[in-house]
Amino acid sequence: MIKTGVEVLVENDCFIAINKPARLLSIPDREGKDISLKKILEEQYGKGNIFTVHRLDRDTSGVIVFAKDEATHKQLSALFEGRDVEKYYVGLVQGTPFSDKGSIEEPIMEHPGKITKMMTHQKGKPSHTEYEVLEKFRRYTLMRFQIHTGRTHQIRVHMQHMGNSIVCDELYGSAEPIFISALKNNYHLSKKEDAERPILSRLALHSQQLKFTFNDVEYNIEAPLPKDLRALLQQMRKLKA
Template sequence: MKFETIFEDDKLIAINKPAGLLSIPDREGKEVSLKQILADKYGEIFTVHRLDKSTSGVIVFAKDKAAHAEISQLFESRTTEKIYYGLVHGSITPQSGKIEEPIMQHPSGNGKMILSSKGKPSFTEYEMLEDFRRFSWVKFKILTGRTHQIRIHSQFIGHSIVCDDLYGDGSSVLLSSLKKKYNLSKHEIEERPLLSRLALHSASLKFIFNEEEYSFEAPLPKDLKALLQQLRKLNN
């Protein structure tokens, strides 16, 4: 799977990860991961943070142990700025706010997270950028980096991320469900979804490392851009 290198020096590498590619190997180790691809090229590579398989956008890996320790500490101490964009179900009210709900692993160990007073403090700021009535285009700023944080916090406020099969209904976005008069073209046997992966994108990441400011950005991928264009067209 092709991906773009946003930035690289002797200490770290920033990648624009495509949706569908694992950040790091899973437990079974059957699927290729971005970390393994980078390790094959550079030798040793170190995980700083992760993106879900179906999330696209900026992700950073360290190239040596010292850089890994320092950059990881920046993430732990909340001195990084992480911005995501996502499409959620429904029209959000209020249109901006802060979600402060602690998160922990589900006791069953099924890969899901739950909100619990026993969990780790978790903070997400959100702002609705566009209202499509059935959906909202939202900017998220996460002040902590818990697993599935945006996904479970979005579910908590009643607006799960579109195509989320863990914290939402997981259903794909179909043009036929948005457009009243829709007919398959004569070349189609069945309708192709406008989107069938998690509608979440890691747009930018900033931090200060070795007294230098690092700032990385990843443009929206084609699938999310196309979906937004269609929603804007139907919204007019």
């Protein structure tokens, strides 16, 4: 771990791979008020020693890579842009998809009415997401995604298109958090609690794995599921059992 407690998955002289927590910006936003992962790394390694290779949405957790020099930045950026990186995500979606496996190739473009939103449209850029159902629950489904293109909000937009938006997705579905009481019929608050806290209140999407070859070395970088997603899955598995 680096000084701030952010988990380092892989580090060498060329790049650093971090397990990004949810709710943390990958890079500074336009206003620059909130802390970002890049800012945290720059404070430790120096401002000229951290370069953005790719990004994760603020509420998405998991594997993210930063380069440590310009040459590495150029090489890694070319790998990501050239689709030479295998990118896998795990997400919890609303309902149950029609098919347990499939491929979505709907083009994606910026929404004409909302700056921060994307949409599927025939005039959009080519976008390709493969999906697989991992586990089914009463109201939700755990899925694995492989993205072959890197469009903004790609998985979120494609899952909205399928009719199974990512859980707690305020842009493309419902921001409504998940409470234990909604899963259990006989749930009661403990005497110490004044009000029930949600077990999950952020986008249920996690960058699980990146696979690529850099300088003739094969990297397979994985990030374990964060505590909130693990806790929710544990509760739903208990109820299913």
